[in-house]
Amino acid sequence: xxxxxxxxxxARVFAVETRFQKLARRPGGISREKAxxxxxxxxxEVKPGFDAWLDGELSEFASLIKAAEDGKADPDWIAKANxxxxxxxxxxxxxxxxxxxxxxxxxxxILDTIEADSKYNMESITCHVDALMLAxxxxxxxxxxxxxxxxxxxxxxxxxxxxxxxxxxxxxRS
Amino acid sequence: xxxxxNMNLRDLVILVADQSSYMSMLIHSMLRGFGSNKVLEVRDxxxxxxxxxxxxxxxxxxxxxxxxxxxxxxxxxxxxxxDNEHRTIPILIMASDSRESTIKRARDAGANMVIAKPISxxxxxxxxxxxxxxxxxxxxxxxxxxxxRRFKIEGYPGGVGRRRGDNVxxxxxxxxxxxxxxxxxxxxxxxxxGQE
Numbered sequence: 620x621x622x623x624x625x626x627x628x629x630a631r632v633f634a635v636e637t638r639f640q641k642l643a644r645r646p647g648g649i650s651r652e653k654a655x656x657x658x659x660x661x662x663x664e665v666k667p668g669f670d671a672w673l674d675g676e677l678s679e680f681a682s683l684i685k686a687a688e689d690g691k692a693d694p695d696w697i698a699k700a701n702x703x704x705x706x707x708x709x710x711x712x713x714x715x716x717x718x719x720x721x722x723x724x725x726x727x728x729i730l731d732t733i734e735a736d737s738k739y740n741m742e743s744i745t746c747h748v749d750a751l752m753l754a755x756x757x758x759x760x761x762x763x764x765x766x767x768x769x770x771x772x773x774x775x776x777x778x779x780x781x782x783x784x785x786x787x788x789x790x791x792r793s
Numbered sequence: 794x795x796x797x798x799n800m801n802l803r804d805l806v807i808l809v810a811d812q813s814s815y816m817s818m819l820i821h822s823m824l825r826g827f828g829s830n831k832v833l834e835v836r837d838x839x840x841x842x843x844x845x846x847x848x849x850x851x852x853x854x855x856x857x858x859x860x861x862x863x864x865x866x867x868x869x870x871x872x873x874x875x876d877n878e879h880r881t882i883p884i885l886i887m888a889s890d891s892r893e894s895t896i897k898r899a900r901d902a903g904a905n906m907v908i909a910k911p912i913s914x915x916x917x918x919x920x921x922x923x924x925x926x927x928x929x930x931x932x933x934x935x936x937x938x939x940x941x942r943r944f945k946i947e948g949y950p951g952g953v954g955r956r957r958g959d960n961v962x963x964x965x966x967x968x969x970x971x972x973x974x975x976x977x978x979x980x981x982x983x984x985x986x987g988q989e
Contacts (some may be wrong), residue, residue, distance in 0.1 A: 631933040632941065635881045639805055639851040643925035648801030649828050651918055658826030658914035665822050672815050702858070705889045705910070706813040712911030713819050720911070727889075 666714055673719075673755055676703050680748050687741065697739065701730040707751070718754040721764040722747060725774045732782050743781045750774060800922050802829040808844050810835050810855040810864065811887065816910075820854065823914045827921070836860070838867045845871070845879050852924070853879075856910075857888045857895065865902040872903035872938045880938070881931055883924045887912065891972045903939025905929070909974045916974060 649657070683700050686692040693699070708723035726747040733739040750770060753759055764771045807829055811817040817834045824832050833850070835841055837860045844850055853871075855864040868884050871877060886904040888895055899907045906920050929940040 629934070632930050633933070634928075635931045636928060637851070637881060637883055638849070639883050640925055640928050642805050642851070643800050643802060643921075644798065645801045646799075647803070648799035650799050651797040651922065654800065654827040654918050655914045656826075657828075658823040658918070661822040661826040662819065662914070665818065702812070706816055709813075709889065709911040710815050710819060713913065 662714065669710070669714060669716075670755075672710075673707070676707055677748070677751060677755065679703050680751070684741070684745060684748065697730055697733050700744070701727065701734060704730055716754075716760055717763045718759055718767065719751065721771065722750045722754050722774065725778055726751070728778045729781050740781060743777050746777060747774065797922060798926055800827070800918075800925055802827050802921075804831060805829065805851040806831045806833065806849060808833045808835065808841065808850045808853045808855075810837075810841050810853065810859050810867075812836055812856065812858065812860055816856075820912065820917070823912075823917050826914065827918060838862060841867060845877075845882075850879060850882060852883045852885065852921075854885045854887065857886055857890065857899070865898050865904075868899070868902040868904050885920060885924070888977075891974075891977055893972055896972060896977050900942055901937065903937070905940050907977050909972070909977055 680700065680703060683692065683696050683703075687696055704723050704726045708720055708727055711717075711719035711723060726744070729743050729747060753770070754762075759767070802824065807824055809817050809820050809824075809832060811820070811834075814834075814836070817836075821832050821834060833844055835844055841853065841855065841859075855867060857864045859867060864886055868886065871879060871882065871884065874880060883905045884903070886899045886907045887910050888899065888907050889910045891907070891909040896907050905924050908916060908920050931939065932941050
């Protein structure tokens with residue numbers, strides 16, 4: 620254990636065989652290929668519910684932004700927006716909606732920066748929410764980011780602008 | 794490449810702890826596809842403790858941002874309680890924030906593995922398979938209780954492999970951008986029993 624973090628001369632090292640390990644190795648399991656194929660099929664089954672869920676998420680964003688613009692936002696509204704943004708990115712990626720995933724990821728970058736820095740530019744957030752509204756439309760849903768270069772370049776410019784501090788351009792979080 | 798051994802998740806109790814009900818539902822769907830028939834979902838740490846005290850749980854899949862304090866303090870608490878029958882339960886941590894500092898904190902909290910969000914069926918399967926087929930010894934010291942952090946990975950059973958040029962085990966100073974899953978695996982010092 621010498622030289623390792625947390626190690627000491629009196630370290631006790633012992634083998635553990637958990638129930639998970641014992642039972643997962645039982646005969647009768649399914650192959651990796653089959654398991655992944657079946658998981659993909661399960662995900663396809665839940666895809667139809669995505670639109671309703673997405674609408675709920677976008678309406679959450681709209682409420683958070685409206686409250687912030689009216690000066691009535693909770694102090695932790697950026698953290699809440701970031702939670703929804705990550706949730707959207709993670710779900711859209713898993714479901715294969717690349718453009719939505721790209722926009723949500725870009726919004727995560729913005730919100731991460733704001734969470735770390737306490738300053739924000741509301742337009743950088745609202746333009747991302749507008750982009751999410753666009754990307755949710757069925758005609759855009761299956762597109763990849765490189766198929767809408769103007770949109771992706773624009774969002775990248777916004778992220779660059781926000782992540783490289785521009786003194787005087789930002790409002791201080793209320 | 795050696796074919797992966799078949800994994801049998803039937804009747805194993807899998808606890809998914811994620812604040813997001815939608816993400817949790819997607820993970821649940823994947824697990825069902827893998828053959829799991831006993832998946833529990835909770836939204837916060839209290840739910841985890843209630844589940845762990847109320848029944849047997851075989852593996853915990855937990856988000857780093859689990860309310861109220863996060864999945865890493867929760868992992869540390871589970872590992873730290875000496876009278877806890879789930880003290881050695883396998884814990885997979887899901888992380889949206891895959892910066893090196895986060896991954897190192899997860900490893901030092903006693904997590905078996907970190908899986909970067911967004912999660913795909915293949916990435917989840919491979920990490921479950923790794924926990925199942927390559928058990929690691931536990932280390933108990935004054936400052937740490939959890940899976941041995943000293944080991945290396947040479948690819949998942951039949952799944953993703955290491956990239957050429959990947960470093961094994963030892964890690965650089967923390968900071969910097971988010972890590973790719975392979976880098977997380979290496980940083981996490983993945984295991985192969987007997988090949989430390």
